[in-house]
Amino acid sequence: MEYVINHIPIRKGKRPGTKAKMTSITVHNTGNPKSTAMNERNWLVNPENTRAASFHIVVDEKMAVECIPLDEVAYHSGKAEGNTTSIGIEICESGDYKKTEQNAVELIAKMLVERNWGIDRVRTHKSWSGKECPWRILPYWNDFLGRIQKEMDKLLKKKEQDQVSEWARDAWKWVKDKGISDGTRPKDVVTREEVWTMLYRMRG
Ligand SMILES: [Zn+2]
Structure with missing residues (x-):
């Protein structure tokens, strides 16, 4: 999957530009059956979008788009603590959803391994604010975490293989x-x- 860095400019209610020390990853579904990752990214800079809501990364069947630097605040969790300590990842519902979700699993596994984080760092939007999100994944959340863990095990094994004793x-x-x-x-x-x-x- 392609990883595109396409940051939105500093903007009120979307990207305050405030630095933050992240300690977890929060998973979301967009709740929009039609929008692609690029659509979601562009909606953040649409003047008609006045809601204080944003996210760091959005994933669809083809790509991941990083919209806000991962060490900055974004408004995705409904709680100040979540917005200032957690990287928000939106999972699109357009196109091949199974493929999209697998892309998210692989991306999250890679991010965890890079940061030396365990699976316990992955949480739902619901765990912050009670909102029913990520609504598609919540019914099988533990299975979703298990898939991430499996992917992490693969990456960790490869990392070990590449390391000189x-x-x-x-x-x-x-x-x-x-x-x-x-x-x-x-x-x-x-x-x-x-x-x-x-x-x-x-x-x-
Ligand atoms: Zn959410």
């Missing part, structure tokens, strides 16, 4: 410096011909 660090630096190996894919197995080539390069 502590005991191998000196050797890793040495093979790179000597041009024997590029130092990537540290946990992969090597073939005989690859061993020969490394030895050959070492001889110079």
Whole structure:
């Protein structure tokens, strides 16, 4: 899925421009069966839209659009605490909803892993204000969290695969410096011909 950064300008009731230290992710459904992510983004800057309501990221079947920097306040939770401590993600209801929801699952998993956050950081709009949102996901919320966790496990495993073990660090630096190996894919197995080539390069 494409991740587009297309921030709206500072605007009253939408993007106050206030810096915030985020500690959670809040999930929403747009409640609009027709709007795409770009439609939702553009609605934030439409002069007819005077409601104090906004969000950080909106996801549809094709893309995610970041509308407000993730370290700034947005008006999505109905509570000051939620708006100033939580990243609001809107899930569109247009197009292929199943695909859209899967995009959101993958995006949230990636965001959690990047921040070293656990699944406990994901919450519903309802948990802040009592509003029935994300209304489509609430009936199977725990299953939704389980899907995010599964995706996180995959990413964490990959992260581990890409990490050089502590005991191998000196050797890793040495093979790179000597041009024997590029130092990537540290946990992969090597073939005989690859061993020969490394030895050959070492001889110079
Ligand atoms: Zn909501």
